[in-house]
Amino acid sequence: MAQQTVLVPLVPIQGRPRRNGCVLPGVACRRHARLGPVNNSCSMKCLVRSHPLFRQIGNDDFELILEKARHLELPSHETLFRQGDEAQRFYLVIDGAIKLFRIFDSGMESVVGNATALQAVGEYDVFTRGGRYDCFAETTRPTRLIGFSAPLYLQLARKNNTTALALVEYLAEKRSSHYSEIETITICNARQRVISYLKKLCEDNDNRLMGISGNQGLVLPVPKYQIAAYLGMKPETFSRVLAALQKDGVIQINRREIVITDPDLLDAGQD
Structure with missing residues (x-):
């Protein structure tokens, strides 16, 4: 089954705060900041804003990023990207699950991570690994994602110190977490x-x-x-x-x- 790619249905957030609803344009809704599946009372824009990579981006730049974003709906066991592919996009999981794994020359497969709702995939490769994915990404159940343009994000980060600092902090925290996971797996x-x-x-x-x-x-x-x-x-x-x-x-x-x-x-x- 081929993947479906359409423009992200971004719904403007307007009016007063409503019960079980979102609040202000450009501000991540506190109630939905960590929710997985998108529901009718919280727009896609609100969910994207809740991720650390987008919280500090100015409204104009944020709107530009969303204009270039793409919404993917993939069935189970569909490949999102392959090890060694050129990394032009990074992705945010809306709901579903992604398995990240590497395949070695011997043919052995090694699972290096999993991504579920509101977790990013491919961003570390895009920003730190010379523009190529270092693993495979495959859905393990029907999954919705948003793909973002890596060149555009980097362009905006170069001209905005706040965005650049948020990116550095995010990558540093993710690397620290990765080291902790390696320590747990190898020692415990x-x-x-x-x-x-x-x-x-x-x-x-x-x-x-x-x-x-x-x-x-x-x-x-x-x-x-x-x-x-x-x-x-x-x-x-x-x-x-x-x-x-x-x-x-x-x-x-x-x-x-x-x-x-x-x-x-x-x-x-x-x-």
């Missing part, structure tokens, strides 16, 4: 890796849900086998660790939903 045992991953999901509003008796819960954003590959373990190992955590009273599992029944035990289990 399987149980510690799974706990670290669950704690990271708990910090992400996109994956939270109200658990049993008000306990903190979360939804696994991608299939378990994909999480296992990212954490450097076999799917059965990942499942065994989850089962052990449930037996110890740390979590409760209902398919993709996990409720943290004892946060203190979760913290203690990482030591």
Whole structure:
């Protein structure tokens, strides 16, 4: 099935704040700043504004970026870009999920990351890797994205110090987070890796849900086998660790939903 590419349906935000609605033009709606699926009360513009790469951009430059943006609707298992392709665009996931992976000369595949609602993909390659993607990006379920022109963003960043600083801060934070993930995967045992991953999901509003008796819960954003590959373990190992955590009273599992029944035990289990 071929990908569909159309202009982004950007709806102007007008009028007074409404219940469950957005607020001011050019300002990220606080209520929807971390939501995944687009709903009728929050425009695409509001969602884009909520991402760190766009929060500090002036209104005129922001409108210009949106004019050149493209909305993609991809089915499951569709390739977004390939390792080695020229990187002319970076993308923001609106809803769905993207698997990032590399294929080595030996033919082996290594999962290097996952992206879900309101996470960017391809931006690190565009801005720091000489303009070529260093991995493959493939949808793992039907996914909507917005593609942005990398040359235009860089052009605007060169003439605006605030935009340039926001870009540097974003890339520095992402690199620091990447190093922390590498440390977790290479040094920690399987149980510690799974706990670290669950704690990271708990910090992400996109994956939270109200658990049993008000306990903190979360939804696994991608299939378990994909999480296992990212954490450097076999799917059965990942499942065994989850089962052990449930037996110890740390979590409760209902398919993709996990409720943290004892946060203190979760913290203690990482030591």
